[in-house]
Amino acid sequence: MGGTVETLFREYKVYIKYVLLFSAAYLVKCVFEFLYNRSAAGQDTRQVEETADEADSPLYEASGKSVVEDSQGNYFYDKYLTDTESEKNVHIPFSLPRFEPEEMKKRARDFYELVNKRRSCRFFSPDPVPRDVLEQCILAAGTSPSGAHTEPWQFVVVYNKEDRLAIREIVEDEEKVNYERRMGKNWLQDLAKIKTTFVKEYISDADCIILVFKSPFHYKNGVKHNNWYYEASVSISVGILLCALNNVGLVTVTSTPMNCGPAIRRLLGRPEHEKLAFLLPVGYPANSATVPDLHRKPLDKICTFI
Numbered sequence: 001m002g003g004t005v006e007t008l009f010r011e012y013k014v015y016i017k018y019v020l021l022f023s024a025a026y027l028v029k030c031v032f033e034f035l036y037n038r039s040a041a042g043q044d045t046r047q048v049e050e051t052a053d054e055a056d057s058p059l060y061e062a063s064g065k066s067v068v069e070d071s072q073g074n075y076f077y078d079k080y081l082t083d084t085e086s087e088k089n090v091h092i093p094f095s096l097p098r099f100e101p102e103e104m105k106k107r108a109r110d111f112y113e114l115v116n117k118r119r120s121c122r123f124f125s126p127d128p129v130p131r132d133v134l135e136q137c138i139l140a141a142g143t144s145p146s147g148a149h150t151e152p153w154q155f156v157v158v159y160n161k162e163d164r165l166a167i168r169e170i171v172e173d174e175e176k177v178n179y180e181r182r183m184g185k186n187w188l189q190d191l192a193k194i195k196t197t198f199v200k201e202y203i204s205d206a207d208c209i210i211l212v213f214k215s216p217f218h219y220k221n222g223v224k225h226n227n228w229y230y231e232a233s234v235s236i237s238v239g240i241l242l243c244a245l246n247n248v249g250l251v252t253v254t255s256t257p258m259n260c261g262p263a264i265r266r267l268l269g270r271p272e273h274e275k276l277a278f279l280l281p282v283g284y285p286a287n288s289a290t291v292p293d294l295h296r297k298p299l300d301k302i303c304t305f306i
């Protein structure tokens with residue numbers, strides 16, 4: 001037995017030598033890469049935790065659970081750009097007007113007063129909403145920042161009453177189950193002050209609805225690309241849309257119809273990778289409109305200066 005092993009060893013000695021040499025070289029390469037990344041990251045190597053949100057965690061996806069940033073929090077991306085991409089990677093001059101502190105204060109206060117008038121309204125007048133106004137508001141939403149400028153949003157405006165009635169039916173069927181079985185006591189208690197039920201008249205009463213879809217990825221030249229932080233990006237764009245609508249005297253209510261996405265997506269013929277994020281009825285408030293008497297937290301409850 002020992003003789004056989006010895007013979008085999010002698011016969012394959014050259015190959016074994018190469019395997020050992022190759023392994024040693026690979027080990028050295030790994031050590032160098034590790035040391036290089038550590039020094040470039042200013043010792044800031046972050047482990048990304050696996051969480052329930054990992055599907056929206058680009059770091060998790062991109063890095064195989066770890067990522068390296070520099071001391072300013074910038075990811076190392078240059079080495080991943082192809083030549084053609086880096087050619088397009090130009091910067092252009094940028095500036096904004098500068099205001100005197102008094103003018104800054106006034107502008108800050110004016111903006112606050114404008115957005116502080118925004119309320120979620122659930123009672124709509126049937127008056128028509130001009131399409132070009134909506135287009136302008138959606139353009140404003142499209143100025144939102146997005147992870148790696150992937151712009152993962154799609155705003156689908158539905159004026160057609162038949163479609164809105166069909167969407168209302170989908171939403172109410174699901175909401176009935178949500179209210180009766182899925183939401184639970186605590187959630188329903190929190191909603192009591194808002195007085196919402198599974199009935200969603202606003203979907204058919206408002207002149208139109210905007211369905212905001214979020215895409216976790218997109219295709220470029222047939223290649224699938226991730227839309228980094230697509231959830232956060234779409235939410236920010238909707239925030240801008242709410243301000244833009246409020247600014248022109250239109251109202252909406254931010255709604256996130258649970259479990260209705262696929263049926264609405266199919267009804268509207270949207271592609272499978274688009275997920276329904278928000279449903280926003282848009283119009284003018286009804287003459288008899290009311291809103292819950294809610295109060296917003298003061299600055300010292302929402303802000304800490306350190």
Ligand SMILES: Cc1cc2nc3c(=O)[nH]c(=O)nc-3n(C[C@H](O)[C@H](O)[C@H](O)COP(=O)(O)O)c2cc1C
Nearest residue numbers: 118119120121122194196253254255256257291294
């Ligand atoms: C993510 C999100 C989801 C919401 N979903 C619903 C909803 O499904 N139905 C509804 O009537 N209001 C919904 N709202 C509206 C909130 O109830 C409302 O913003 C809150 O009561 C504060 O009132 P305000 O918007 O008038 O300041 C939602 C708001 C947010 C931000």
